Amino acid sequence: MTDSEPEPTLCEGLAIYPGSFDPITNGHVELIFRGLEVFDRLVVAVAHNPRKQTLFTTDERAEMIRQALPERKGLEVDSFEGLLVDYARARGAHVILRGLRAVADFEYELQMANMNKKLCPGVETLFMMTGERYFFLSSQSVREVATFGGPLDGLVPETVAEALRRKLGHD
Ligand code: ADP
Numbered sequence: 001m002t003d004s005e006p007e008p009t010l011c012e013g014l015a016i017y018p019g020s021f022d023p024i025t026n027g028h029v030e031l032i033f034r035g036l037e038v039f040d041r042l043v044v045a046v047a048h049n050p051r052k053q054t055l056f057t058t059d060e061r062a063e064m065i066r067q068a069l070p071e072r073k074g075l076e077v078d079s080f081e082g083l084l085v086d087y088a089r090a091r092g093a094h095v096i097l098r099g100l101r102a103v104a105d106f107e108y109e110l111q112m113a114n115m116n117k118k119l120c121p122g123v124e125t126l127f128m129m130t131g132e133r134y135f136f137l138s139s140q141s142v143r144e145v146a147t148f149g150g151p152l153d154g155l156v157p158e159t160v161a162e163a164l165r166r167k168l169g170h171d
Pocket of ligand 1: 018019020021022025026027028031097098099100101105129130131134135136137138139
């Protein structure tokens with residue numbers, strides 16, 4: 001291998017990292033970079049669910065993710081509506097990537113992974129443990145801090161902090 005060749009990833013093929021990303025946090029960003037170490041193609045997929053109230057629209061959430069991440073071969077930001085497994089199938093992905101934080105995530109994630117497996121046995125859910133720095137970081141806690149004008153340093157990318165201040169009228 002020459003110096004100019006990129007390091008090979010562990011797995012060929014496409015993985016999907018789905019979520020609400022309302023908004024994307026540094027915990028998500030770290031997981032995306034770690035995902036790219038393992039999979040050569042990763043789609044960050046923003047869930048559009050009209051029944052779930054979100055602070056940012058689907059387009060805003062996707063745009064914030066694009067701004068927060070560097071352009072990188074194999075990395076894509078998209079959005080989807082409907083069943084995640086249908087989206088995974090349509091994209092030809094065999095892996096759904098999810099992050100696990102404290103034990104509180106476990107039951108919900110187990111249920112979802114089992115249901116998705118039932119709906120589509122060809123798609124496997126893989127979990128990565130959160131880096132310890134981001135163990136207690138969630139989009140919800142970020143929204144709460146932002147609502148009261150608290151500091152967001154180190155919690156979200158700067159562009160996201162700006163978007164939160166604009167949205168919540170703290171700029
Ligand atoms: P949801 O799809 O439940 O709305 P989120 O958009 O909050 O989830 O998060 C998407 C994925 O990222 C989930 O797998 C979640 O566990 C994971 N995640 C959320 N916060 C972090 C974090 N701080 N570190 C690593 N992974 C995270």
